[in-house]
Amino acid sequence: MRSWPSVVRLATVLIPAGILCFFSIPDPDVFWHLKSGQVMLETGRLIHTNLFSSTYPDHPWHNLEWLFQVILALCYNAAGWAGVAGLKLCLVLATTALLTRTLLHKASSPLAAAAVTLFTLALLRFRFTERPQLMTFLLFAVAIWILERRATAPRALWLLPPLFALWSNIHPELILCLVYVAATFVGDLIDARRQAPQPTGLRGRQLLVLGASAAATLANPEGWLVLLTPLAAALPGSSSVLIHEFRRSSLADDPLFFVLLGAVVLLVAVRRECRTWSSILPLAALGILGLLYVRATTAFAMAAAPLVHAGLAAALAAGASPARRWPLRIGAVAAAVAALAWTWFLDRNNDYRWGYGPDEASEPVAAATFLLANDVPPNLFNHYNLGGYLIFRLYPKMRVFQDGRGPYPAAFLKGLERHDRAALDAQYARYRVNSALVETGEYGLLYAPADWGVVFWDQNFAVLVRRSVANIPFLAQFEYRAFLPGAALPEDRPGRLLAVREMRRNQLERLRPDWTLCLNIGVEQLWLGDPSAAEAELLRAIELAPGEPEAWAYLSVARSVLGRKPESAAAAARARALDPRREKIGEILPR
Numbered sequence: 080m081r082s083w084p085s086v087v088r089l090a091t092v093l094i095p096a097g098i099l100c101f102f103s104i105p106d107p108d109v110f111w112h113l114k115s116g117q118v119m120l121e122t123g124r125l126i127h128t129n130l131f132s133s134t135y136p137d138h139p140w141h142n143l144e145w146l147f148q149v150i151l152a153l154c155y156n157a158a159g160w161a162g163v164a165g166l167k168l169c170l171v172l173a174t175t176a177l178l179t180r181t182l183l184h185k186a187s188s189p190l191a192a193a194a195v196t197l198f199t200l201a202l203l204r205f206r207f208t209e210r211p212q213l214m215t216f217l218l219f220a221v222a223i224w225i226l227e228r229r230a231t232a233p234r235a236l237w238l239l240p241p242l243f244a245l246w247s248n249i250h251p252e253l254i255l256c257l258v259y260v261a262a263t264f265v266g267d268l269i270d271a272r273r274q275a276p277q278p279t280g281l282r283g284r285q286l287l288v289l290g291a292s293a294a295a296t297l298a299n300p301e302g303w304l305v306l307l308t309p310l311a312a313a314l315p316g317s318s319s320v321l322i323h324e325f326r327r328s329s330l331a332d333d334p335l336f337f338v339l340l341g342a343v344v345l346l347v348a349v350r351r352e353c354r355t356w357s358s359i360l361p362l363a364a365l366g367i368l369g370l371l372y373v374r375a376t377t378a379f380a381m382a383a384a385p386l387v388h389a390g391l392a393a394a395l396a397a398g399a400s401p402a403r404r405w406p407l408r409i410g411a412v413a414a415a416v417a418a419l420a421w422t423w424f425l426d427r428n429n430d431y432r433w434g435y436g437p438d439e440a441s442e443p444v445a446a447a448t449f450l451l452a453n454d455v456p457p458n459l460f461n462h463y464n465l466g467g468y469l470i471f472r473l474y475p476k477m478r479v480f481q482d483g484r485g486p487y488p489a490a491f492l493k494g495l496e497r498h499d500r501a502a503l504d505a506q507y508a509r510y511r512v513n514s515a516l517v518e519t520g521e522y523g524l525l526y527a528p529a530d531w532g533v534v535f536w537d538q539n540f541a542v543l544v545r546r547s548v549a550n551i552p553f554l555a556q557f558e559y560r561a562f563l564p565g566a567a568l569p570e571d572r573p574g575r576l577l578a579v580r581e582m583r584r585n586q587l588e589r590l591r592p593d594w595t596l597c598l599n600i601g602v603e604q605l606w607l608g609d610p611s612a613a614e615a616e617l618l619r620a621i622e623l624a625p626g627e628p629e630a631w632a633y634l635s636v637a638r639s640v641l642g643r644k645p646e647s648a649a650a651a652a653r654a655r656a657l658d659p660r661r662e663k664i665g666e667i668l669p670r
Contacts, residue, residue: 088189089176092196095419096175099204100167102431103438106208107467108483110437112144113163113209114471116152119145125300129486131470133458133478134510140486141301143308146248147211160436163209170213175200177220178384181227185385188392194411195388201418202335202380205426206324211250212377218246219381222256226263227385233284240291244298251309253296255365255378262364264289266357273356324374335418336376340366343383346390358386437468443540445590446516447472450542453557455534456513456550460506463495465516480510500525513550515543519564532558537589559585568599572607579603594623598630605633610640628658632667 104110115126125145129138142148154162175196182192206212221242225235239260246253264285271282299305330337343362346353365382368375395407423431432438439445443465450459450473459477461469466482473479481487481495494506503525506512515526519541522533526543534557535542541564544550544557561574562581569575579600586596597620604613614637620630631654638647651668658664 088193089179091193092175092179092200093172095197096171096200097168099200099419099422100171100207101164101433101435102207103434103436104209105431105438105441106210107442107464109209110442110467110471111482111484112148112211113151113155114474115142115145116148116150117156118474119149120152120156129484131466131474131478131482131484132480132487134480134491135487136478138486138488140484141304141308143251143299143301143305144211144249145300146245147214147250150214151209164435167207167209167213170217171207174216174220177217177224178381181220181224182385182388185227186389186392188388188395190408191388191391191395191411194415195384195391197415198335198339198418199380199384201415201422202339203377204422206377212252215246215250215252216377216381218242218249218253219256219259219378222260223381223385226260229267229285236284236288237291239288240295242295243292244295247296247299247305251305252374252378254306254309255368255375257292257296257306258364258368259361259378259382260292261289262361263357266355266360269356269360325372328370328373328376333373333376335421336369336379338414338418339380339383339387340369342387346386350390350393352393353386353390362386439590440539442468443516444468445537445588446535446540446542449535449588450477450516453534454553455542456544456553458510458512458514460503460510460512460515460517462517469516480512498525500527507545513545513547515545517541517543522564523566528563533563534558535588536564536585538593568603575603575607579607592619592623594620594627594630597623598627598633601630601633601637605637605640610637613637614641626657628654628663629667631657632664635668 111131114131118130119125126142127140129135129140132138151163151166154166156162158165178199179192179196182195183189203216206216222239225238225242228235243253243257246256267285268282296305297303328336343366347359362379362383365375365379369379391407391411395404432440437444447469449455455477457477458480459469459473460480463481463483466479469477469479470482481491494502507515515531517526517540519536519539522528522531522536522541522543530546531543532546532554533541534544534554536559544554546554559581561569561578562585568578582596582600582603586592586600589596597616601613601616601620604610604616614634617630617634617637620627621634624630631650635647635650635654638644638650654664654668655661661668661670
């Protein structure tokens with residue numbers, strides 16, 4: 080691997096792997112993992128109760144991923160979100176390098192190894208979030224590396240028990256690897272009975288290793304729960320079935336899995352060297368689990384990589400003439416490129432945005448900042464998908480109503496299934512809710528303005544406070560009265576003056592300036608008879624969004640009122656150039 084050609088070959092898989100994992104965090108679970116690790120580092124104790132919750136703080140919580148959470152918190156505490164992104168990058172690259180090396184040990188075909196690795200990465204990518212499965216991928220790759228060498232290095236099998244002992248403190252998905260190991264060993268036993276060559280004493284060693292590995296899964300604070308929890312989550316009546324990763328795989332959402340499954344079946348059917356029970360049994364077990372649960376598709380992809388690579392390498396070697404080899408090479412590269420293109424542009428499992436750290440479009444970053452800066456009335460309501468980020472930002476000042484960890488009574492979760500005003504009001508009365516963080520569009524639909532006041536809002540989220548005697552002072556200071564989500568601006572002069580003040584305040588509370596707010600302020604200033612102030616706001620809107628014709632059109636109007644005809648004509652010409660069909664400026668500028 081020290082030669083330059085080998086370095087170049089490794090780079091062909093490591094560079095795409097690094098690019099695939101460079102996206103901002105789309106999963107709210109990442110944040111409560113991080114906060115859990117921080118709390119454990121601060122207190123020096125494991126978390127066993129639902130301490131982040133305002134509704135059930137004493138409810139038991141079986142934290143099966145505590146070690147990863149501590150590692151995640153150490154990286155964040157050392158380097159912020161760059162440290163978290165660095166941890167993800169290191170784990171993905173290590174998994175990629177080890178898997179590639181394992182494939183090359185199986186059959187020395189660099190092109191086949193690169194193609195199969197890239198296809199596998201494309202399938203894994205929907206779970207490339209900063210969660211414990213990142214370390215699960217690496218540990219699974221280590222297990223594959225050990226098993227692929229069991230014939231030539233049988234003593235390496237004794238690395239599996241300590242591997243499972245470590246894994247049992249990181250993620251309960253180790254049960255898939257335990258199934259993989261057990262099925263492989265059973266396949267070896269069947270192959271031995273069919274007089275396939277086996278090293279002396281390997282079967283006895285495998286039995287001892289399997290027993291020790293199963294026992295090693297108990298080396299964690301929760302014992303057997305690390306195995307029982309994923310089984311319970313997969314039951315039909317479990318609330319986890321509502322999560323996409325616990326649903327059945329579908330061709331529309333998981334096409335790469337079905338392509339890989341078809342490739343495995345085809346290779347077993349046409350190539351004799353692939354028809355061993357030690358290959359068929361583990362892939363059959365993981366393939367069935369992958370059909371039943373999306374979460375198992377990644378384990379199947381990693382386990383299938385050596386067999387697919389060996390079959391492809393054998394096919395490439397079998398074609399003696401270049402005329403036979405090149406179609407296979409082109410097909411392998413095309414399949415890998417198509418898989419990468421699909422997972423980058425068409426994957427519906429997650430919304431990926433280039434970057435790292437919180438995804439500001441899906442997480443209430445500005446709203447959480449407002450909640451931290453002000454003493455909002457207690458017992459905050461939030462939806463399930465927002466709980467993770469709010470735990471990270473608000474604890475210990477505020478606790479969440481619900482979140483994605485699941486340590487809540489079944490009756491509580493059942494009561495949240497209805498999404499109508501009557502059901503919400505019953506929940507608010509029961510848990511003495513005085514404030515709520517919701518999506519902006521919910522105000523006025525599920526939250527009556529007569530009962531709730533808006534104290535913060537941006538284009539995505541709003542913070543509401545219940546109208547009550549105790550909350551009057553807070554509402555008097557922070558409530559929006561003229562500039563409200565989904566409501567028309569007032570038409571009288573006092574109302575417009577108030578709307579301008581509230582728009583300026585709203586601009587300050589947002590994460591970044593919003594050109595539409597600048598435009599609205601400029602329009603209101605024109606109506607109020609202050610063209611100079613309107614011009615300043617409109618210029619700011621143009622600076623933020625130079626390609627929007629409305630801002631140029633209103634700037635032309637403002638400069639016309641100020642008597643600057645040439646400058647007004649130039650702004651009007653720019654607006655007409657940006658909107659030649661006059662779809663946006665038709666009512667602003669005359670023809």
